[in-house]
Amino acid sequence: MKLKPSVLLGIPMVAAALLLSAPAHPVAAADRPAAGTPPGNSIWNGYVYLTAKHGKPTSKVNFVRAWWIARPAACGAVSLATDGIWVGLGGVGTSPAPLLVQAGTLTECSLGGGYTTNGFWEIVPPGRDSKANLLPSSKYPVSTGDLMFAAVADLGRGRYSIDVQDETADWGWSKTVSLRWKTEPDSADWIVESGSKFGLANFGSVTFTNCGYDQNLISLAKGVKFEAGTPPQTKVSAIHYAPNASHFRVTWRHG
Numbered sequence: 471m472k473l474k475p476s477v478l479l480g481i482p483m484v485a486a487a488l489l490l491s492a493p494a495h496p497v498a499a500a501d502r503p504a505a506g507t508p509p510g511n512s513i514w515n516g517y518v519y520l521t522a523k524h525g526k527p528t529s530k531v532n533f534v535r536a537w538w539i540a541r542p543a544a545c546g547a548v549s550l551a552t553d554g555i556w557v558g559l560g561g562v563g564t565s566p567a568p569l570l571v572q573a574g575t576l577t578e579c580s581l582g583g584g585y586t587t588n589g590f591w592e593i594v595p596p597g598r599d600s601k602a603n604l605l606p607s608s609k610y611p612v613s614t615g616d617l618m619f620a621a622v623a624d625l626g627r628g629r630y631s632i633d634v635q636d637e638t639a640d641w642g643w644s645k646t647v648s649l650r651w652k653t654e655p656d657s658a659d660w661i662v663e664s665g666s667k668f669g670l671a672n673f674g675s676v677t678f679t680n681c682g683y684d685q686n687l688i689s690l691a692k693g694v695k696f697e698a699g700t701p702p703q704t705k706v707s708a709i710h711y712a713p714n715a716s717h718f719r720v721t722w723r724h725g
Contacts, residue, residue, distance in 0.1 A: 514562075514661050514696040515662045516659065516696055516720055517694065517695055518658070518660075531624070531658045531683055533658075533682075533683060533684055534558065534559055534682070534683045535619070535620070535680070535682050537678070537680050538617075539618070540613065540614055541553075541577070541673040542585075543671040543672060544673075544674070547583050549669075549671070550578070550579055551579045551669040553664065553670055553671040554602070555574045555577075555661075557572065557660055558570055558571055558573070558659040559624055559630070560656075567596040567597030569594065569649070570593070571593050571622050571624075572661075573589075573591040573622055573632050574620045575589055575618055575634075576590040576665055578665075579668075579671050585671065588604040589634040589643060590602045590603060590634075591605075595651065610634075610639075610643055611639055613639065615638070616639055617636070617637040617638050618635070619633070619635040620634050620635070628648055628651060628652045629646060629647070629648050630647050631644065631646050632647065660690075661696070662676060670722070672722050674722060675719055676719070677719045678719075678720075679716070
């Protein structure tokens with residue numbers, strides 16, 4: 471069942487979490503921000519809401535969601551750069567190697583200057599590498615300008631609901647997974663990042679809208695802004711429109 475934004479906003483978060491399921495994205499675990507890594511020293515660009523205080527989690531985060539418009543990529547003739555736009559639970563927190571469950575879209579440049587965009591989901595095990603699971607474009611096509619939605623819900627006892635939707639193409643994909651890692655995420659993430667060693671593709675800019683986590687549907691006031699601090703991702707910044715806003719823009723800088 472594909473849920474429209476207006477429907478999701480009108481139901482309790484617990485019910486929404488049980489109904490949602492979504493795709494994710496990649497990057498070697500060794501390259502991800504370590505626990506407690508401050509903004510400006512990572513490969514992530516966007517916002518992270520972290521419940522921890524003084525190095526200890528204060529509560530778990532059960533649900534994360536957002537909408538955005540699929541962006542074109544300006545790829546060079548020999549570029550293999552990528553950009554992943556996603557939401558997730560975990561990946562940054564008090565654990566030395568946090569579990570990350572993520573879902574969204576992944577754009578990959580191809581030789582000759584073209585590119586492809588797919589919905590994706592990914593589970594990054596604690597302290598290990600992983601690979602993105604792409605949704606087949608024959609069944610789940612994503613075109614530039616499409617309104618995308620992704621959400622991840624922690625259902626407890628290692629079970630996660632993952633959801634990716636294309637509101638424009640009118641398709642929805644969902645999956646519930648059971649993991650052997652019973653860790654409870656203490657962060658929610660809204661991120662743009664490169665998914666390969668070839669750098670971050672020039673996506674122009676993308677705006678995350680109606681960002682929400684748990685019961686807090688309209689505020690990123692407690693979120694921490696992450697800006698990439700290591701090449702080749704240094705040309706990106708996250709811009710928060712206003713305090714307490716539920717939306718923000720990530721812009722690729724031209725040198």
